[in-house]
Each structure stands twice: as structure tokens, then as C-alpha cells.
Amino acid sequence: MTVEIAGGLDSFGLTHPGKVRANNEDHFVIATLRKSLALEHTSLENMGSFDGMQGSTARLFIVADGVGGRPGGELASGTAVETLLQFLTRTVGCFNTVNVEKENAFLISLDLAVQAAHYRIQEELGAGGHSPSTTLTMAALIGPRAYLVHVGDSRAYYLHRARLRQLTDDQTMGQFMVDAGAWSEEQAARAGIGSNLTSALGGSEMTPRIGLVDLTPGDTLLLCTDGLTKHVSDEQISGVLESEASAEEKARRLVDMALESGGTDNVTVVVARMNG
């Protein structure tokens, strides 16, 4: 699935079940939200006042990794993405340029959108200890500003001037223990429960993290599930994103690298590059 906007953005998303699992519990979305007024015929003379209403857009990028086994995990990630899109279609319509007056309300609405998805998953798929749940990482790109919402261990990265930075912190037991000073990074990687989620949509704990970053031409965003990051290092990711290839070529290369390194999990990537 691809969205290409001349002079603006080159983006591509790709998902693969991997080489071990029979089903794919990941989902992704690349979408454009448009609020526009297309004037057809008018007696008005002051047309300049309508300039800001024609063609302003917000772009959404989402990845979600379902947990809970077939068919629950797939349903959980699908429900999360669907609910988020429904919620944001209703609320983002009034916020499609960076506007400091409306920005606070928009940030709160992002939080509310994730809460809505969380409760819908619990209502439809159950809320017990082993009920289906899902990670979710979303970027809403409005003007140069990328608003991020994150739950679980899917990740968002940002390549700026050849430097790769991770925008999200994994919400896992391993990361929790490292942050608490109880485990080293190596202990967290070795421990069986290290990859258990401490926060997930539909799970018993759900703590969405929200952030933002201003992008400049040439910057690249990457959203991915842990099927990529458990096999492909940050250095390798950086190497792919720094190349001159298209977003589609980069996405395909990243998924291929995960598969070549074992492909033990579903793998999903969304690459979006601000054209310079």
C-alpha cells in the first residue's frame, strides 16, 4: 500500500507473517485525512478567505501487533486500528494544521482515541488475563509535526541528518526492570519474561505514551513491530533508511532482512520520508 505526494512525502507499508508463524497478527495503515472545501460556484468576491480550506491534510501511519493467538491477536490489532481511524476521522477534521490554540485538545483526543480502542477490545474480545491484546504505534503527521501515540513494544524511529533515534520506549517487563535498575540490558534480553508487555491495548494495564517531533525535509519515520527489531539491529536499520532508495524499496529491504535472520515473528514496517 503506498501513498505518494509530489514534493511532500513518500511512504510505504508492508507486513509479512514471517517464517515460523502460520498467521499474521500484525496490521498497518497508511491514510490521508482531508478537510477541504471545493468551491464550485459563488457570488462571493473575497476568495482569499477560503485558501486555508482547500487541500489541508493530515497523514496517519499505524502499526499494531496482536497478542493472544489465533484469531484473538489478529482481531485485537485490527479492532485497535479500526477504532483509532474512526475516532480520529471524527476529531482530526478540526485540526489539520499546527494550531497552538487547538493543539492541546488534539493531544487529549489522541489519548482518548487509544482509550476508546482499549475499551472496545476488552468489550468485544474479553478483559481477562489471557484475553487478546495488541501493541499500537501511530504517527499523525500534520504539517511538519509528527504526533506519536505508543503502547507496547512496537517502535517508532526517526532518521534525521543520518542519525537514527528511537522515539518510543518499549513497554516490556525487561525494560521496566532495566529502568528500575534491577536488571542489566543483557539480563533483560536473556530473561524469558523480559519481552512480556507491561502495557497493551485490551490488556490489564494500558498506559499510552504521547509525544511529538518536528520533521524537516529529508527526515524519515519508521514504524515497526518487534518482528523487525528482534532480528535487525538499529545500525542495520539506519543503513537501510539512509540509502537513496524509495520508501517501498526500504520497507521491502527491512522485511527481507528480518526474514533472512530467522523471521521468527510477524514483521510489519511503515516507512515515510519527507522529500527534500
Place this chain on the structure above:
Amino acid sequence: MIQKKVCMVGLFGVGKTCLVQQFVHSMFSAKYHSTVGVKIDRKIVSLDGREATLILWDLAGRDGVEDITTTYLRGTHAILYVVDGTRRETYDQVFELRDLARGVAGDIPSAVALNKMDLNEHWLLKSKDEQALADLGWHAFRTSAKTGEGVESAFTWLAREAVAAGEKSG
């Protein structure tokens, strides 16, 4: 409900994220994570029987004042400048930070958190330093993101000032 945007501003590693985490989640992490862009948190505070939502913008710290991304400060209602009391240069540069922020955000309520007060043996600030802030009309709070000391007071004071300023301006 009243909503107020509060920006956390300070150089790299002064404890901005830890102060927010302590205030919002009553948590302290010993492991340092540098912030990329801005992390957003919110907390509802009760002010004299009224509630206000603080939307906390935790701006990435930088090595120098010139590296701070000022576009994030637009529309903020209050600023909490953060100084690491064990690193003298973070105090020295807070005056320049204030000039920079005022250029974007105007004359809005602000306070200074003199953070890491739990590190007594490494504390470098003198009483005259705190007096210098007071002489400039700055309200300074000694804080510890680790123990929580002074954290609630700093944010609550700033929230009250931001709400009062909003009411004054109509």
C-alpha cells in the same frame, strides 16, 4: 475544564523527564533515557477547589541554549526551567534560556526547579545563587525527582500562576 500547556525547559540531563514522571506517575527511573522531540503527559490538579488539566511538554534537552527548538514553546501558558544543582553550567545558562523562551512565549508565569537536591555531597549552588533568581522575580524550588521532594509544590505553584494569568488576561 481549564487546560494549561506547561513546557519543561533545560539543558541535557538536568532531570526534566524524571520530574514529570515523578509528578504524574510518582515514579523515578535510575536509567537515563534522552528525550527525542517532546514527550507529552497530562495531569489534573486541584486548585482551591477547581480542577485544571496540565498538559506537560517535556522538551528534549540540548547541550547548548542555541540548540533548543523554540517552536515547541509557542502557545505555552507557563514554563518550568530545570537546573541540575550538581552542574554549575546548567544554572549559568538558565538566564539565557529565559531570554530565548520569552522571545517566543512572551512574559508568562515561570519558575525554576533546582533539581537533584538529594545529591547533597555534589550540590554546587550557593544561597546567593538562589537569591540572584529571586532578585529577578523568579520563584525557585529545590526539587528531587528521586525522592519527590519539592516536585508537587513546584508544579502546583506554576499551575496556580498560569490559571491566574489566564483569568487576568480574560
